[in-house]
Amino acid sequence: MESLTELATIVDHFPESVLVIRQQTEQQLPAHAHDKGQLLLVFGGIAYLQTAEKDFYIPSNHYIWIPKQYSHNLMFNAQDLYIINIYFPSTDDHGFYDELGIYPVSKLLFEMLSFGEKWHGDFFAGSWEYEFLNTLKSLLPKENLRKFSIQLPTTDHQRLNDITADLRQRINEPLMLEDIAKKFGISVRSLTRLFQNKLHLSFIQYLKMVRIIHAMELLKDTDLTVTEIAYGVGYSNISAFSNTFFQLTNMRPTEFRSMLQ
Secondary structure, three states: OHHHHHHHHHHHOOOOOEEEEOOOOOEOOOOEOOOOEEEEEEEOOEEEEEOOOEEEEEEOOEEEEEOOOOOEEEEEOOOOOEEEEEEEOOOOOOHHHHOOEEEEOOHHHHHHHHHOOOOOEEEOOOOHHHHHHHHHHHHHHHOOOOOOOOEEEOOOOHHHHHHHHHHHHOOOOOOOHHHHHHHOOOOHHHHHHHHHHHHOOOHHHHHHHHHHHHHHHHHHHOOOOHHHHHHHOOOOOHHHHHHHHHHHHOOOHHHHHHHHO
């Protein structure tokens, strides 16, 4: 709790400044929020951002915009993960800046970040660094990039949590809704309603999401081939695996692995 208080003090100490922090400051802190909007950029691995409603997966060369006063906590397990946090003062900006979203880092954004690669600390109105960083912020909605869509909803429904935990343990098996319902002593209709009402996803949609998340982790952490990974997360058809991966990440598995490297 002391580290959380210290972080809040650092981030919001100067309400009108743009703050740049180039370190893994927020790792495994309890859920918290800032008075400033947060641009969190990830390079070299996968970060995990948890909110009350969903878990978000942020792959390398992507960023997440976190609106002001949006409660969250960040987790990751890669030691070589490089993170940049830029905190922007509260303004009257709306639309893009009101919503949490994950987007790829464009070439233009990457070049702007590289230009200020040694910047760290608070920057105030009147300095050219402040103006440059606010220009960078204003660029974000204008790029009109497609959101990265790996978002795993969470619930406090204990029975459903037991079911989803079982799914994750047996992800390499052929999992059918009817078999899962039978195992947990629930009707197919009731289980279907549970997924829709509590997670706002169908059973199939949830299973796809979990499988692709695990595939992302295997692509990052192992030397397994794409074919081996496809079989390892429950796909018997490599084309179906690749197409589902692309549908959820906007990348093919080989592109995703290359990006991490």
